[in-house]
Amino acid sequence: MSIYSEKVMEHFQNPRNVGEIKDADGIGEVGNPICGDIMKIYIKVKDDKIVDCKFKTFGCGAAIATSSMVTEMVKGKNIDEALKISNKAVAEALGGLPAIKMHCSNLAADGLSKAIEDYKQKIKIKK
Amino acid sequence: MSIYSEKVMEHFQNPRNVGEIKDADGIGEVGNPICGDIMKIYIKVKDDKIVDCKFKTFGCGAAIATSSMVTEMVKGKNIDEALKISNKAVAEALGGLPAIKMHCSNLAADGLSKAIEDYKQKIKIKK
Amino acid sequence: MKRIYMDHAATTSTDVEVVEAMKPYFTQKYGNPNSIHSFGQEAREAVEEAREKIARLIGANPSEIVFTAGGTEADNYAIKGIAWANQKKGNHIITSQIEHHAVLHSCQFLEKHGFKVTYLKVDKYGLIDPEDVKKAITGQTILVTIMHANNEIGTIEPIKEIGKIVKEAGIYFHTDSVQTTGHIPIEVNDLGVDMLSISGHKLYGPKGVGALYLRKGTKIVNLIDGGAQEKNRRAGTENVTGMVGLGKAVELAEKRLAGGEVDKVVKLRDKLITGIMDQIENVRLNGHSTRRLPGNANICFEFIEGESMLLNLDMKGVAASSGSACTSGSLEPSHVLLAIGLPPEIAHGSLRLTLGKDNTEEDIDYVLDILPKIIEKLRALSPFTGSWDGLKKNSVEEK
Amino acid sequence: MKRIYMDHAATTSTDVEVVEAMKPYFTQKYGNPNSIHSFGQEAREAVEEAREKIARLIGANPSEIVFTAGGTEADNYAIKGIAWANQKKGNHIITSQIEHHAVLHSCQFLEKHGFKVTYLKVDKYGLIDPEDVKKAITGQTILVTIMHANNEIGTIEPIKEIGKIVKEAGIYFHTDSVQTTGHIPIEVNDLGVDMLSISGHKLYGPKGVGALYLRKGTKIVNLIDGGAQEKNRRAGTENVTGMVGLGKAVELAEKRLAGGEVDKVVKLRDKLITGIMDQIENVRLNGHSTRRLPGNANICFEFIEGESMLLNLDMKGVAASSGSACTSGSLEPSHVLLAIGLPPEIAHGSLRLTLGKDNTEEDIDYVLDILPKIIEKLRALSPFTGSWDGLKKNSVEEK
Ligand SMILES: Cc1ncc(COP(=O)(O)O)c(C=O)c1O
């Protein structure tokens, strides 16, 4: 018995894509130390496609599992598709989250969006 | 197990001196229908001595037991001694009463006093 | 000695199946339901299951069930909570003269804090006239609280009719259902209530646990503040065993209701009432002959006092109760019996026999055998027997 | 899998002996203690016996013990009851920032009703300075309520010293003793308190029952109105099994206290704390090193968050708790950890391991074996590991 679904627990126990990407094309950070969840999402982009995605997260089970899940969901997607991934979609992919976790700890998709924005910004500057 | 002492229950189950004295020398009535206790004490007096005492009581276990007890305590006593019997003494003779019963249902000695007063009154009138 | 329990309105035994259901939560699954670990989560699951069972019995949503420590707390919570939360809308509450003290004394608390309370009269059967409710409603009225059935005389009130009136007026409606839940069918939407109080120990569940049905959207202030338990509506570590027990008790009650248990109890009750009325003179049935709780028989025996009957019955192994002052620690006889118009001296002679699921035909026969002798014995002690003429109303002393 | 319970501050298992003591009152001696018949009187006897046991443990008179449905109700009753009863004398209450929510939220309720509350600060160990209490007292102060020991960090407050000050000022003094009763010796006259809250499930008694010690002569208004139970101080049919269970639990606690149980637990606790501090870097012990509850270890692990520790421990069979927001349903981390001066990001990394009478040396060894690995694993996930520099305090978003 757990407050989380099996899928959440599976991702929490074996988080995918943990780490930093040293030469990341984009980095997104979301969260809040008051709430106790901070996520950093790193992406590597090639031809508008996300070829690698890693994360580091300070937070609860939901924060870690959603971070892990979003890195899985995004790989191989092009940027426009990736931007369409919502926090809700991540939660659904995990088989749902407890109600109290839906707000504070379910921000991984926002983190991804921020990383993409960061990437776009960098591209602009380069141009 | 009972709310009352064994002695109270014994008097309640086998009340002594139940009844009326048709040609009583004194009758005392105490109590209150609101409280649910009304006692009538009848006495027969000879040479200032109480030679018979009977009661009729509408009331709870304590009311019935104290009525019974007072009729026992008074028999053979002269009037001055009888007047000294207090409600408290009756309760003590019964091995005590529950706290909530000490006021409303412990009036038998008052009933006896009233009966004696009634007797004294009658004597006066006769004289 | 044979022991026969006929005081089910006071409390019931906890069903053996209920105790079995509770057991694991004492020594094995003993976690705090708010804890994230498995000890906590297995307790949480049990609590939510119990909540669902209660919701199902009364046609509510599980989120509308708030566990409490009993019927009294549920009544206090509903009444004080609505008052505090809605005092800007108005300060008037309507209730009846025959409510349980949990309701009456909650209202009296509020009167000390500036609220006004109307205590509706009842007729000689203890029935409230819905029209009286209508007439009592003012622009200031924020709450109507009327019990579903009276615990002493068993009268079942016209809650549905009152519910329509109260709803039309846009006011909150609470009913104390402590004596009815599990004993007669209940559906909160059918009754039209916003709040409904339940107590575990009146339906073969454990003592010290109850629930308040709280319709979604009801604006209420907590009675017990603290932790975020019960969705922030009732603080305190959950009484897991109590809740599990109440859930199981409700489940069993649902089965009994479906299985026609009510009819069986009604038949026994009517046999008891008829048997007493046939054998003993100067008796009166209190409450309504048909609109009454299945197990309730409440009868006044003139010229004698209730406690003395109870003691005699107890000596013969029969547990019963009375509306006599002497059994309650107060000086006056039952406010319910006075409200239906009985004079105090008669109210003192009331005997309440409340039957339960395990009472048998033999139990009734036994009581019908011993009761006439007890009444006769006590009447022989009474100064009034035969008539009340001896009662010198004006000369008796106050003490 | 081995299951090790180290969350005794959240709740304890009900002692097997306690359950045995309760059993007869479910299905055999199930009467309502207010009933006059034998079923009622045997229940009454049990309730009064339990009351005596509680009174004895804390050096009170049995008539000064009022049963409640738990610690939260006891706190609510004491605080709101004193406020309502003494509002003509004054409207000021003194408490601390680290009280349990049962106290804090009761105070907040009163603030909505015109009362003023001073929330005293604590030092970095969570200690209240008695001098601060003295300074906070005004002519309007009617109540001081300070907890005996804190449930999160385990700090034991100088109640006796505060008691002297409060008594001199002629003000009522309440202490929340939920975490101390049964765990360390308590004597109400020595502490100088007028009221003291107790909860059953923190000392191997059942959940859903507690008590308030109420010094004779204390002027208080009821929280729960209704019947005349508990000498008119707390209405509702008595939770007989709960009361019997609490009585038995207290009796057993008394024996343990006399038998030196405290020393045993303290030794295990200190081994646990030392073992953690020795093996893991960037950790902080919360609370005071010696003025703390025998079973309490509360430690912050920097760079990681509490819930993720709890989940990992739970997967290894260890039940613990945290002051992290994520475990409480609120957004902010524990008010206690913030009050002792921890920044939120560190408060989130707290782990509370609270030991009980059945924990063993092996349990400690097991935790000391698995915990470093868990911390390491989680720190590998953390963006901050090694330093907090990555924390862009100003750039992170509010949600
Ligand atoms: C210090 C303190 N006070 C009050 C309470 C509330 O007690 P209960 O859960 O019995 O309502 C608790 C525990 O939850 C506590 O630790």
Ligand SMILES: Cc1ncc(COP(=O)(O)O)c(C=O)c1O
């Ligand atoms: C009608 C009614 N309301 C409320 C209560 C109080 O319930 P509890 O004893 O569970 O507090 C009772 C019984 O005592 C009752 O009969």
